[in-house]
Amino acid sequence: MWSSPNYYNSKHASAAALYDVSKSFTGKLEPALNQVSFTVPEGQITLMTGQSGSGKSTALRILANIEEPDSGRAELFGEDFLSLSNRERRELFAGRVGIGFQAPKLDPGFSVLENLSGLAESLNYRPTAARLAHVAMHVGLGDKLFQDAATLSGGEQQKLALGRLLVSEPKLVLLDEPTSAIDPRGKHSLYESLRYFNECEGVSVLMISHDEQAGNYADKIIILEAGRIASNP
Amino acid sequence: MSDLETSYISASDEQARLAEMIERRNQRQLRIRLAVGAGFIAVGAAVAGGIASGLTQHDNVAVAMPFVPEAQAVVNNIDNVLVDIGEVAFPLALTTIGGVKLASCRSARIASIDKLSSQEMSDDGDRHKGTVKKAMTYAFAGGFPFVATMGSMLGAITTGVGDEVTNGPSRPVVAISQYAPGDAWIVQSKDALPMVDQYLSLPLVSRIEAQANKVGVRATPVDLNLSNFDYQGENRTDLVFGIDMPASSPAAWRPSEGCKSIPLIMDEAANVKNGSEVEIDGINGEVVGQTKDMSAINRIGIIADRQAVKACLEKSADTPDDMVILDTDVATGNQILAAANTDGETATVITKQHYLSNSADFWRSNVKPITNFLALVSGGLALVAMSGTMLQRMLRNRSEWAAKFASKVTDNQMRATELTRAAKDGVVASVGGVALATGVMPIFNALEPGLLAGVGFREAAVGAAVGTVGSIGGAAIRLVRPRKTINVVEHTR
Numbered sequence: 001m002w003s004s005p006n007y008y009n010s011k012h013a014s015a016a017a018l019y020d021v022s023k024s025f026t027g028k029l030e031p032a033l034n035q036v037s038f039t040v041p042e043g044q045i046t047l048m049t050g051q052s053g054s055g056k057s058t059a060l061r062i063l064a065n066i067e068e069p070d071s072g073r074a075e076l077f078g079e080d081f082l083s084l085s086n087r088e089r090r091e092l093f094a095g096r097v098g099i100g101f102q103a104p105k106l107d108p109g110f111s112v113l114e115n116l117s118g119l120a121e122s123l124n125y126r127p128t129a130a131r132l133a134h135v136a137m138h139v140g141l142g143d144k145l146f147q148d149a150a151t152l153s154g155g156e157q158q159k160l161a162l163g164r165l166l167v168s169e170p171k172l173v174l175l176d177e178p179t180s181a182i183d184p185r186g187k188h189s190l191y192e193s194l195r196y197f198n199e200c201e202g203v204s205v206l207m208i209s210h211d212e213q214a215g216n217y218a219d220k221i222i223i224l225e226a227g228r229i230a231s232n233p
Numbered sequence: 234m235s236d237l238e239t240s241y242i243s244a245s246d247e248q249a250r251l252a253e254m255i256e257r258r259n260q261r262q263l264r265i266r267l268a269v270g271a272g273f274i275a276v277g278a279a280v281a282g283g284i285a286s287g288l289t290q291h292d293n294v295a296v297a298m299p300f301v302p303e304a305q306a307v308v309n310n311i312d313n314v315l316v317d318i319g320e321v322a323f324p325l326a327l328t329t330i331g332g333v334k335l336a337s338c339r340s341a342r343i344a345s346i347d348k349l350s351s352q353e354m355s356d357d358g359d360r361h362k363g364t365v366k367k368a369m370t371y372a373f374a375g376g377f378p379f380v381a382t383m384g385s386m387l388g389a390i391t392t393g394v395g396d397e398v399t400n401g402p403s404r405p406v407v408a409i410s411q412y413a414p415g416d417a418w419i420v421q422s423k424d425a426l427p428m429v430d431q432y433l434s435l436p437l438v439s440r441i442e443a444q445a446n447k448v449g450v451r452a453t454p455v456d457l458n459l460s461n462f463d464y465q466g467e468n469r470t471d472l473v474f475g476i477d478m479p480a481s482s483p484a485a486w487r488p489s490e491g492c493k494s495i496p497l498i499m500d501e502a503a504n505v506k507n508g509s510e511v512e513i514d515g516i517n518g519e520v521v522g523q524t525k526d527m528s529a530i531n532r533i534g535i536i537a538d539r540q541a542v543k544a545c546l547e548k549s550a551d552t553p554d555d556m557v558i559l560d561t562d563v564a565t566g567n568q569i570l571a572a573a574n575t576d577g578e579t580a581t582v583i584t585k586q587h588y589l590s591n592s593a594d595f596w597r598s599n600v601k602p603i604t605n606f607l608a609l610v611s612g613g614l615a616l617v618a619m620s621g622t623m624l625q626r627m628l629r630n631r632s633e634w635a636a637k638f639a640s641k642v643t644d645n646q647m648r649a650t651e652l653t654r655a656a657k658d659g660v661v662a663s664v665g666g667v668a669l670a671t672g673v674m675p676i677f678n679a680l681e682p683g684l685l686a687g688v689g690f691r692e693a694a695v696g697a698a699v700g701t702v703g704s705i706g707g708a709a710i711r712l713v714r715p716r717k718t719i720n721v722v723e724h725t726r
Contacts, residue, residue, distance in 0.1 A: 061722075061725075064639060065641075066639050066721055066722055066725060067722060089641075090641045090643065093640075093641045094640070094641035095641075097640075097641075098640070099636075099639050099640055099725075101636065101725055103632075105632060105633060105635070105636030105725070106633075107349075107633055109352050110348075110352065113255065113258070114348065118345060118348065118349070119637065119640060119642075120341070121341040121342065121344050121345035121348070122342065122345040122349070122637055122640075122642045122646055123341075123342075123640065123641065123642060124340065124341050124342035125341055126341035126344070128252075129252045129253070129255035129256035129259055130248075130252040132251075132252070132255050133248050133249075133251035133252035133254075133255055134248060134252075136251060137247065137248045137251060142247060142248075142251050145251065145254070145255070165640075
């Protein structure tokens with residue numbers, strides 16, 4: 001288990017939040033984000049949607065500490081992590097925040113089981129066999145544990161990508177269009193898995209998606225338009 | 234029981250079954266890791282022990298280079314430095330791999346290092362692994378590091394050839410004891426060696442023999458002659474040892490027979506059979522016997538009667554000798570020389586070992602820098618090539634590493650993973666390279682008469698230095714700033 005879960009000792013209203021965040025990219029006239037603020041409530045599934053280029057991915061990547069904003073504040077579990085050192089940010093994020101991408105970032109040369117345990121082990125977390133079996137079952141890969149990840153279908157690979165994030169029992173999962181390349185049945189199955197871990201383990205979720213189905217599983221929907229919040233209930 | 238309850242129990246059973254299966258697999262992998270890790274540690278310790286005992290046996294390897302300027306001394310010493318590096322790096326790599334495997338049983342992070350260093354993350358093209366590949370993956374890094382192996386092989390070969398070039402010319406000097414025993418050698422100067430003519434006048438040699446005879450010491454005058462011989466249309470260089478032959482010897486020369494066909498004892502390295510006719514510097518000779526260990530690189534050793542050498546090869550019965558070998562100690566040799574050298578000729582007594590050292594120093598100064606430089610170049614090439622290999626691997630796996638970095642896997646974790654992989658590759662390259670060198674070296678010996686290059690402790694150590702350090706160093710160069718190649722922002726898009 002993680003050694004210093006002090007960030008969870010107090011109950012926060014939000015798992016993550018952006019406050020007045022702006023971000024521009026070189027060579028682009030319009031800012032990707034313009035004074036954007038929103039929260040990702042703890043224990044809920046938040047869907048972020050909007051047209052391409054509306055700034056969804058940029059917002060998620062700032063929350064994931066992949067991109068730095070030009071201005072504004074970004075919080076994780078109530079902590080303004082932009083004011084922290086790299087080391088402190090690593091301690092805050094490692095294992096507690098799972099980050100999933102549009103293309104499943106797996107280790108395709110390794111088996112499903114090795115993929116499930118691999119990322120957690122890299123972060124010095126050794127999952128028990130029971131935990132691995134539990135996650136494998138609930139992402140629907142229990143019967144493919146010893147298969148090479150490269151042999152899985154696109155939908156299965158995306159489930160595996162989700163599973164490897166969940167093995168280390170994160171508190172927050174950030175997903176950037178995880179269902180963009182999979183069929184409707186695969187999407188449904190992935191949303192069901194997300195819902196299971198959200199309800200049973202209290203995992204907070206921020207998911208970017210254009211998929212209409214996704215709305216059925218979301219507790220909150222944020223809509224971005226041209227780098228601004230269009231709807232944030 | 235409701236359908237929902239039945240379904241729940243069934244799912245729990247399935248999960249328990251899966252968990253048990255995973256646990257069994259984990260336990261099996263744990264046992265393999267423990268066994269393989271302990272094996273590496275044991276082999277590493279054994280290699281280190283072997284090196285330690287090898288060092289005690291080789292601690293008299295001369296490193297002094299009296300003939301050469303400082304810069305050349307540095308180059309001359311490269312092989313010794315590489316040997317030292319190989320002695321440390323190879324067992325260290327073995328024990329590191331073993332240590333990682335053992336520690337991976339306790340630390341999840343190190344388990345990840347061991348797993349990710351055994352197979353490329355993006356390597357999805359080899360799903361049907363054979364037994365050898367599986368074993369290589371469990372123990373090492375799965376693949377075969379071709380470039381580092383070739384570097385290791387070249388390092389071992391150039392060192393082997395260099396050692397032979399340095400020490401080979403001493404072989405006939407050692408072997409001469411079978412014809413001229415003794416440790417006290419009277420020569421013209423203390424810098425005497427086979428490649429430099431020595432002059433001891435015949436009157437002095439006669440007086441030395443007489444003095445030695447007086448005190449009951451065997452004295453053997455030797456006249457060396459560097460020449461060429463032709464056999465079946467092929468011309469080769471040789472070194473003729475002119476030694477007085479007893480009348481009963483088939484190699485004894487009778488002056489009455491002239492120089493029509495002088496009897497010769499030929500080193501078997503020449504592959505010239507008894508009864509064969511050869512021609513030395515235009516003089517006919519007949520092979521009447523075989524000897525061994527009298528040849529050096531491209532110089533076939535030939536024994537001939539000393540009088541025949543003077544009269545036929547050197548065209549005068551009065552030519553001076555090169556040395557007189559006394560079967561006694563140096564102190565007695567000095568007394569004999571002092572009593573015999575009534576004309577005050579330039580002459581001195583040295584030990585056989587001194588003569589050998591002079592020969593080794595000469596070749597070390599003149600040829601060793603080239604082979605040493607080649608060994609260093611092979612190491613440098615291995616380093617550059619492995620650095621390139623590392624860059625290619627980083628490019629292939631940058632998407633996987635970028636995702637891990639995004640999840641806050643540290644740069645050091647990546648460095649440790651890739652350096653462990655490099656250590657595994659280095660061990661495979663060292664063992665493979667030295668084994669290949671051992672197989673290839675006889676080809677060199679077959680191409681060059683008198684060459685007897687081989688792979689021994691020193692060659693293996695240089696091969697290991699090139700293989701291990703080339704591999705690890707090449708990887709380390711690229712791992713100083715991994716984020717130059719792996720950009721989390723770019724490669725997670």
